[in-house]
Amino acid sequence: MWNWLKTLYHRLGSPKWFYQITGKWLPWFAMSSLLLLGLGLVLGLAYAPMDYQQGNSFRIMYIHVPAAFLAQSVYMMMAAAGVVLLVWKMKMADVVAQALAPIGAIMTFISLVTGAIWGMPTWGTWWMWDARLTSMLILFFLYLGVMALREALSPQEVAAKACALLAIVGVINIPIIKYSVDWWYTLHQPASIKLTEKPAMPASMYLPLLFMVLGFYALLGWSVLLRARAEVLRREAKSGWVRELLKDK
Amino acid sequence: MYFNSLSDFINMGGHGLYVWSSYALTLVLLLSSVLLPWLNLKRTRKQLSRQLAREAARTK
Numbered sequence: 001m002w003n004w005l006k007t008l009y010h011r012l013g014s015p016k017w018f019y020q021i022t023g024k025w026l027p028w029f030a031m032s033s034l035l036l037l038g039l040g041l042v043l044g045l046a047y048a049p050m051d052y053q054q055g056n057s058f059r060i061m062y063i064h065v066p067a068a069f070l071a072q073s074v075y076m077m078m079a080a081a082g083v084v085l086l087v088w089k090m091k092m093a094d095v096v097a098q099a100l101a102p103i104g105a106i107m108t109f110i111s112l113v114t115g116a117i118w119g120m121p122t123w124g125t126w127w128m129w130d131a132r133l134t135s136m137l138i139l140f141f142l143y144l145g146v147m148a149l150r151e152a153l154s155p156q157e158v159a160a161k162a163c164a165l166l167a168i169v170g171v172i173n174i175p176i177i178k179y180s181v182d183w184w185y186t187l188h189q190p191a192s193i194k195l196t197e198k199p200a201m202p203a204s205m206y207l208p209l210l211f212m213v214l215g216f217y218a219l220l221g222w223s224v225l226l227r228a229r230a231e232v233l234r235r236e237a238k239s240g241w242v243r244e245l246l247k248d249k
Numbered sequence: 250m251y252f253n254s255l256s257d258f259i260n261m262g263g264h265g266l267y268v269w270s271s272y273a274l275t276l277v278l279l280l281s282s283v284l285l286p287w288l289n290l291k292r293t294r295k296q297l298s299r300q301l302a303r304e305a306a307r308t309k
Contacts, residue, residue, distance in 0.1 A: 030283075037279070041272075045258075045268075045272070046250055046251060046252065046258060047250060047251055048251065049251055050251065050262065055261075055262045055263070055264050056261035056262045056263075056264040056265075056268060057261075057264040057267050057268060059261070059264075059268050060267065060268060060271045060272075063271060063272060063275045064271070067275070102282070103282055106278050106282050109278070110274070110275050110278055110279075113271075113274060114271040114274070114275060117267050117270060117271045118267065118271065120267060121264055121267055216279075219279055219282070219283065222283050223282045223283050223286055226283065226286035226287050226289075226290050227286045227289070227290075229290055230286065230289050230290040230293045233290075233293050233294065233297055234293060234297075237297050237300070242297065243301055246294065246297050246298035246301055247298075247301065
């Protein structure tokens with residue numbers, strides 16, 4: 001297992017191998033995301049029973065929770081890629097980090113907006129400077145900051161290192177998001193589902209959520225691979241394998 | 250199916266506007282986050298191969 005991971009790591013470090021293998025992975029990510037999202041959408045919107053306290057507005061959960069979950073998860077991936085870049089100087093890690101930032105920002109945006117829409121019928125307000133809401137807004141600005149930094153700096157190596165550094169420093173916000181609902185309980189409810197415990201809701205309610213989370217992850221992979229492949233081609237435009245690849249097109 | 254009729258489904262017990270606007274926005278953003286990178290990848294490929302063809306023509 002360890003050796004297999006090591007081989008995979010070294011191969012993924014090669015732009016050519018990355019481009020080839022991700023071409024094979026793409027249809028799988030695409031198909032599974034469409035399938036899972038379609039299933040989750042139909043089950044969540046039409047089949048899950050209504051929440052007796054919140055009514056049907058609780059169905060927003062099926063997009064709000066996966067988006068908020070991925071917003072944080074993508075940020076940690078981006079920071080991990082930053083560590084790989086700074087410590088092991090693996091250039092492909094920066095390509096992945098660059099591809100992760102926009103989708104992370106989109107996920108954060110979705111969670112903020114759907115949260116606001118959900119807040120209106122549930123809390124009677126779109127927005128409050130609640131700790132969870134505020135720390136998610138900070139996460140959104142961190143993503144925008146990383147993207148702006150990349151645009152602003154050149155050469156590419158300098159921008160890559162600066163983005164990695166900002167991403168790593170910003171990780172401090174992740175535990176703040178996680179524990180904000182326990183430390184400052186003003187508006188947002190604490191987590192009602194934990195990975196380690198059996199959920200306190202019927203399967204017809206949590207299965208759609210599970211499908212949606214998996215579907216969001218598959219779509220994340222799909223989106224990141226598409227962006228990373230384009231970036232690999234741009235960065236490697238001068239190399240032999242890209243010339244070879246594009247010659248017969 | 251949890252709802253009794255199509256109008257029930259659309260109305261969502263009075264929460265229809267909140268639910269449907271959330272889902273519509275999310276769908277648009279999710280689709281665009283694969284559609285735009287896909288178009289960009291195709292454009293990048295085309296651009297680079299045109300560039301390559303130009304270089305080849307110049308060296309001939």
